[in-house]
Amino acid sequence: MKKSLYLLLAATLIFSACTKPHHLKKGIWRGVLTTKNGDGIPFNFEIKDTGGHKQMVIFNGTERFKVDSIKQDGDSVFIKMPLFDSEFKLQFADHGLQGKWIKHLGQKDVAMDFNAKPGLDYRFFKHAKEPRIVTGRWSAIFEGDKPDTTVAEFKQSGDNVTGTFLTTTGDYRYLEGTVHGGKLLLSCFDGGHAFLFKADLKGRDTLVNGQFFAGYTSKTAWNAVRNEKAKLPDAYSLTALTPGYKKLDFSFPDVNGKKVSLSDPQFKDKVVIVEIMGSWCPNCMDQTAYLVDYYKKYHSRGVEVLGLAYERTKDFNKSKASLEREIQHFNIPYPLLITGYTNDKKETAASLPAISNFIGFPTTLIIDKSGNVRKIYAGFSGPGTGNYYTEFIAGFEKLTDDLLAEKTHG
Known part of the structure; x- marks a missing residue:
């Protein structure tokens, strides 16, 4: 009996050792x-x-x-x-x-x-091989894109490289990687997108054989040349009002089902910022984070903010769940409206006929106290773009100050 008990205890100890919980x-x-x-x-x-x-x-x-x-x-x-x-x-x-x-x-x-x-703190290589220098500004061309629509900015310390690619519809956020000999490697994962950029440095001023991987299947060729004067077109010049329109008109429900439109009393005689966005869009998240602080700064002075959400589904409850996560994450104090349209750019354009040449998310409309659309800003240069971001903030807030100083007409 004792022998059987000892065998049972031994087996239990062995089993416990083999099934030690993971941490x-x-x-x-x-x-x-x-x-x-x-x-x-x-x-x-x-x-x-x-x-x-x-x-x-x-x-x-x-x-x-x-x-x-x-x-x-x-x-x-x-x-x-x-x-x-x-x-x-x-x-x-x-x-x-x-x-x-x-x-x-x-x-x-x-x-x-x-x-x-x-226990591994390196991103690509534990030890990089004779890194070459990529610091600076570059003109990049991605397969299928027109020239002068993408600018790359890189900063390098040793073999470590940070930076981003800026486009007319937004930036690729915070990229980080290395230069391994004559090879540039950059990556990013933010929970929404997984990016990998690879290229060979030819001489000092040319990046060739570039490949951009996005998610599981997407793969795009790209090349770049060093160009310290590279710049994107003015983001306020890319999207405009359709001829014959001065105002924006819509009526969409918020996450609680309450219909909201710009004709509501809360927007009367106010400067209104309308963000065309989606919870799936990382650039939109960067802009939302900024607009939350912007709202706190300007709301008491007569500014309202609205988000028009174009989700990946027309299912109201699924869209609501996604937007409620965003509202909670950023503590958003202004309404997000569920448009009922998807993130297909054609659907967005059809839902807002006052807008001409809608090119992407986010797009921001600045409306004056008389209800007229005064400016439309396409894309967003987020905090990963450095000076571009600070320059955007300075210009956007100056425009707000100027519109607040205007007297209403009529």
Whole structure:
């Protein structure tokens, strides 16, 4: 009897040792998403303990993107992104994590293989090979685009490179990577988009054989030449009012179902900012973060802000759920309206006939106290663009001050 008991205890101890629970290690990790053709999109993140709960902090340049929804069930880990409606479904394996990043696109899901290892603080290479210099401004051309529609800005310290690509419809946010000999490698993961840029440096002033990977399948060729005078067209010149229109007219419900239109009393004699946006759009998120602070600064002086959301689905409840996550994340104090249209640019143009040449998200309309559309700003140069962002803020707020100083007519 005793012998049987000892055998049972020994078996229990052995089983317990073999099934020792996994713990998500604190510290720096290196994660890699895999594209369809096998290229890896790397990024670094930190796992922290905050208030007794695990927190993931994703690094892209100077950006620190915090993720608080982390759940562990046995050897499985589930990480829900606070924005963009995506998530990780992972398992502990091979001294790290592996599984899928799943992006929900309204009518379908797209998944990418993912693996991560703790204790690795490098992005592409542990030791870079004889880095060459890419610091400065470049004119870039992506396959299918017209010239002078993309500008690249890079800053380099040793082999580490940060920067972004700016386009007429927005920027590629915070990119980070390296120069490995004559090869430039940059990546970004923000919960909504996974980007990888690769190119060869030919001589000092030319980037050739460029490839841009976005998500699981997208792949686009690009090249660039160094050009310190490169600049984009004026963002206020790209989208205009349709001839015969002076005002914007719409009536869409907010997340509670209440219809809102510019003819409502709360907008009378006010400067109104209308942001055409979507919860799926990272540039829109950068603009929303700015507009929240802008609203706090200008609302008491007579400014109102509205967001018109064009989601990936026409399902009101699905759109509502996505927008409520955004409202909570940014503490948005102004209304976001659910248009009932998708993010197809043709649908956006059809829903707002007063706008001509709608080119992308976000687009911002500045309306004066008489209800007339005075300016339309296409795209958004976010905080990852450095001076472009500060210059936008200065110009946008000067325009606001000027419109507030005007007297209403009629």
